[in-house]
Amino acid sequence: xxxxxxxxxxxxxxxxxxxxxxxxxxxxxxxxxxxxxxxxxxxxxxxxxxxxxxxxxxxxxxxxxxxxxxxxxxxxxxxxxxxxxxxxxxxxxxxxxxxxxxxxxxxxxxxxxxxxxxxxxxxxxxxx
Numbered sequence: 001x002x003x004x005x006x007x008x009x010x011x012x013x014x015x016x017x018x019x020x021x022x023x024x025x026x027x028x029x030x031x032x033x034x035x036x037x038x039x040x041x042x043x044x045x046x047x048x049x050x051x052x053x054x055x056x057x058x059x060x061x062x063x064x065x066x067x068x069x070x071x072x073x074x075x076x077x078x079x080x081x082x083x084x085x086x087x088x089x090x091x092x093x094x095x096x097x098x099x100x101x102x103x104x105x106x107x108x109x110x111x112x113x114x115x116x117x118x119x120x121x122x123x124x125x126x127x128x
Contacts, residue, residue, distance in 0.1 A: 004028045006047040008038040010056045021109035035059030039067045042074045054083040062097040069098035078123045080115055
């Protein structure tokens with residue numbers, strides 16, 4: 001499996017930090033700045049994993065994750081919700097929308113890397 005991550009984020013400072021962190025962790029990073037771009041790019045690029053912000057313009061991360069899950073071509077791509085949305089119940093909403101895991105901002109690059117590696121490992125295991 002390749003190490004291509006689709007980073008879905010609209011906040012320029014967050015983009016700079018997360019893209020740099022992902023690259024330091026050895027990932028090839030492609031950027032989508034809203035949920036609509038994320039859905040299109042997931043379909044055309046088939047990344048190894050998607051790191052999805054939730055609060056974005058045009059289409060939020062909940063809707064984007066649901067659309068990615070409902071597309072037979074992209075339904076198996078792991079999605080990590082990486083968001084500042086950390087209120088009670090938000091993790092459950094992210095998982096219900098189709099995200100496989102959740103990490104709340106701010107986080108260290110080591111926490112981000114560990115969450116990605118865990119998710120990639122889980123998704124590569126055969127289902128019994």
